[in-house]
Amino acid sequence: MQANSMCMSCMLSKQEQRVRGFSDEKKKSDYMHQVLEILYTRGQMDSAPALAEQMNRLYEKHWGKLQDYAPIKHQYNQLLLENEPELEEWICNSEDNLRECIKYVCAANYIDFSAVTDVNEQTFYQLLEKAKAEEISEEEYQHFKKDLGQAKTLVYLTDNCGEIVLDKIFIQHIKAVFPELKITVIVRGENVINDATMEDAKEVGLTEVVKCIGNGNGAPGTIRERLSEEAGQVLSEADVIISKGQGNFESLFGEGLNPYYMFLCKCELFVHRFGLQRFESVFMKEERI
Numbered sequence: 001m002q003a004n005s006m007c008m009s010c011m012l013s014k015q016e017q018r019v020r021g022f023s024d025e026k027k028k029s030d031y032m033h034q035v036l037e038i039l040y041t042r043g044q045m046d047s048a049p050a051l052a053e054q055m056n057r058l059y060e061k062h063w064g065k066l067q068d069y070a071p072i073k074h075q076y077n078q079l080l081l082e083n084e085p086e087l088e089e090w091i092c093n094s095e096d097n098l099r100e101c102i103k104y105v106c107a108a109n110y111i112d113f114s115a116v117t118d119v120n121e122q123t124f125y126q127l128l129e130k131a132k133a134e135e136i137s138e139e140e141y142q143h144f145k146k147d148l149g150q151a152k153t154l155v156y157l158t159d160n161c162g163e164i165v166l167d168k169i170f171i172q173h174i175k176a177v178f179p180e181l182k183i184t185v186i187v188r189g190e191n192v193i194n195d196a197t198m199e200d201a202k203e204v205g206l207t208e209v210v211k212c213i214g215n216g217n218g219a220p221g222t223i224r225e226r227l228s229e230e231a232g233q234v235l236s237e238a239d240v241i242i243s244k245g246q247g248n249f250e251s252l253f254g255e256g257l258n259p260y261y262m263f264l265c266k267c268e269l270f271v272h273r274f275g276l277q278r279f280e281s282v283f284m285k286e287e288r289i
Helices: 003-018 025-042 048-063 070-092 097-106 119-129 138-149 164-177 200-202 229-236 245-251 268-274
Strands: 153-157 183-189 212-215 241-243 260-264 283-287
Touching: 003 025, 003 048, 025 212, 048 245, 070 097, 070 164, 070 200, 070 229, 097 119, 097 138, 097 260, 097 283, 119 183, 138 164, 138 245, 153 229, 164 183, 183 200, 183 229, 200 212, 212 229, 241 245, 241 283, 245 260
Parallel strands: 153 183, 153 241, 183 212, 241 260
Antiparallel strands: 260 283
16 A cells, blocks of 8 residues: 555654654754655656665664664553453453453554554553453454354464464464464564564464564565565465554555454554544454545
């Protein structure tokens, strides 16, 4: 999905905020002009995650390594692992485990240090509590179960650290209902913000549950032409795709794969597009959006 004017305005503002604390005004001006050049030359062709990856490379060229999110990722991975028994109990005590998983998986998509400027544990717990009473579309849910029942392969595209514990729980319940389904999880191939990588998948035990592969790049989304050969082939051949997070939506929508999107509306663009309140969830297959 091509980045729209709201995306580009947001990215431009974030780049200025990134360099605001540096003292070399000439270097900052040069940097911002090159950011504008990326937006001018690629903004009408590339998705927001593709543009973000280009800006990340530009930043490192000018200013050195980006912020290291490893401590934050570890913090939220461990936080969710500590809460995993209680989360599993909530889900198992529900009338429909798969339906309940979808609600919590979407709520956990809050852990996004790019789209949310003030991620904190208190709000996260509030969203998990709120998820108990949320409803998902019955029609969409029945389509989802029917598609899984007819599928041989499922590809699950992850998004952020921490929330992959909920992804793990969800996948375990999918496997319990559809034991013949071959499932592959695709994580980011390189570190980018707080997105989940193979290291995170190992930390939370996801690799012990299902086959996990990296996507071969450091874009904060899933850009088909940037995927490794293995990831590209697995994705193209999947009978069903679950796409987690806003970044994956922005990079995959309109690319002909028709995934089930699952995410929390965290920024003004998504609130406007889907007619929802901030921190309300989306669970829908592309063909019905």
